[in-house]
Amino acid sequence: MAINYTALHDFYRGKTVLVTGHTGFKGSWLSIWLHSMGARVIGYSLDPLSSKDNFVLAGGNELIKDIRADVRDLNTLTAVINEEKPDIVLHLAAQALVISSYREPVDTYASNIMGTVNLLEACRLNEMKRSIVVVTSDKCYENKEWVFPYRESDPMGGHDPYSSSKGAAELVTASYRNSFLCAAKGSQQRVATARAGNVIGGGDWALNRLIPDCVRAMESDSPLMLRNPGSTRPWQHVLEPLSGYLLLAMKNYQQEGFSEAWNFGPGLSGTFTVQEVVEKFYKLTGRGEWMQDGIPEFHEAKLLALDISKTFNLLGWQPTLNFEQMLKLTAEWYDNYNKTFSVLELCKKQIHYFESNAC
Numbered sequence: 001m002a003i004n005y006t007a008l009h010d011f012y013r014g015k016t017v018l019v020t021g022h023t024g025f026k027g028s029w030l031s032i033w034l035h036s037m038g039a040r041v042i043g044y045s046l047d048p049l050s051s052k053d054n055f056v057l058a059g060g061n062e063l064i065k066d067i068r069a070d071v072r073d074l075n076t077l078t079a080v081i082n083e084e085k086p087d088i089v090l091h092l093a094a095q096a097l098v099i100s101s102y103r104e105p106v107d108t109y110a111s112n113i114m115g116t117v118n119l120l121e122a123c124r125l126n127e128m129k130r131s132i133v134v135v136t137s138d139k140c141y142e143n144k145e146w147v148f149p150y151r152e153s154d155p156m157g158g159h160d161p162y163s164s165s166k167g168a169a170e171l172v173t174a175s176y177r178n179s180f181l182c183a184a185k186g187s188q189q190r191v192a193t194a195r196a197g198n199v200i201g202g203g204d205w206a207l208n209r210l211i212p213d214c215v216r217a218m219e220s221d222s223p224l225m226l227r228n229p230g231s232t233r234p235w236q237h238v239l240e241p242l243s244g245y246l247l248l249a250m251k252n253y254q255q256e257g258f259s260e261a262w263n264f265g266p267g268l269s270g271t272f273t274v275q276e277v278v279e280k281f282y283k284l285t286g287r288g289e290w291m292q293d294g295i296p297e298f299h300e301a302k303l304l305a306l307d308i309s310k311t312f313n314l315l316g317w318q319p320t321l322n323f324e325q326m327l328k329l330t331a332e333w334y335d336n337y338n339k340t341f342s343v344l345e346l347c348k349k350q351i352h353y354f355e356s357n358a359c
Contacts, residue, residue: 003247003317005355011250013038018086020071020119021093022064023048025204026135028055030090030242032347035063042084044069044077045093054203057343071115078122088249089132091119094166098139099208101162112165113172120176123189131253132181132191133245134173138234138265138306139163140195149268149307152195152261169193170261177259190252190259196241197234197265197306200277200326202333202350203343204238210274214281215334218288225293229275234265234306236319237326239354244317251315258315265306266319280323284331320358329353 017034021027022043034041041064048056060066065084069076071093081089094112095101101108116134123132141150142157156171158164173193181189200211207213217224244264252258275290282288311317321329329350340346 002320002358003243005358008246008250009037012088012246014040015087016040016042016084017088017090018042018044018081018084020044020089020091022060022066023053023055024092024096025054025201025206026199026238026242027092028053028058028060028203029201029238029347030092030245031055031060031064032058032344033239033242033246033351036348036351041065042080042086043067044071044080046070050205052205052337054343054347057203057337058347059344063344071118072110074118074121077118078125081122081126085126085128087130088253089119089123089130090245090249091116091132091134094135095162097206097208098160098162101160101165105161108161109165109168112162113168116169116172120173120181120191123191124176124180124187127187127189129188129253130190131249132189133249133252134169134191134193135245136169136193136195137163137166138195138197138263138304140166140170142167143304149305150263151307152263152310182259183256190256192248192252192259193261194241194245194248195261195263195306196244197236197270197304199236199238199241200330201238202330202337202347210277211281211330211334214278214288217290218282218285224278224288224290226274226278226290227293229273229278229290229292231274232271233274233304234267234271235277235323235326236264236266236270237321237329237354239351240264240266240319240321240326243320243354243358244311244315247317248315262311262315263306263308264311264317265308267308268305270319270323271305272323277327281327281331284327285335320354325357
């Protein structure tokens, strides 16, 4: 079962797509991909974190309409949706780091919960046929630290502020779906949520995230300090969940039956420890070493896996890349971002490889 990328390109060509969080890691790749499909992309986000971010190096501001604003600002967000009238809304804007959420819980809750409320309210106030996908996280589930993968019907939870904010965003979205954004309430809008595993790929420089920490350690010729080398996560390349978001948004636009929650992960075969990811990445790059970083300062889940059987059977999505391919693409970006004549072409090359591999 593979995505029909010809049909996907045909669908997005000429569509107006709003991407919140477009300057971020996942948002930048999504914006580039949509632009290559011929979509009219409207980006709504805060500034990139650094001059080395994928959005900056790829010249994303020249590809799309680049609006710098905050999802916590309901008036501005409403004005943009009223003016642009997007057919598709992909909501990625968030405070996306567990460690940062411990240090800045109020900002995390404001961005991830009220940002989602504002996005859905702005859409509610601009009624038209529209597909909305709210991206949350695999960490939205009540983590029982067991070996069983979590299903979409499992309860929401979250030990840390980030995880609980994503669980809350799921509840907010379900409430808006049931109360306003559904055919039963006279709306032409349909809203779904997407829960993805740990995502890696080129152009991510966030602090306290595994691959960026690996690269920073390599570039400074120092050992990587690992907090939890034995923790398991459902690792996947950034293009994997993005392909799922694009497919979900399309099907949600075209017909009923997709306005609910969906898991996007590598399946149990793609669940690896932090140590396994680091050692394979360093083997591919030819350098780097790691050390245990003592007792972690904050609590982080040790076991986490996603059940993707619903997404496979009902949405028609499955992972494309294996463990080595995922890490090879990631290593290729970081090996070449400061050597290549065009980071945009590097990204497009990897997107083409991904689509071709899926087919």
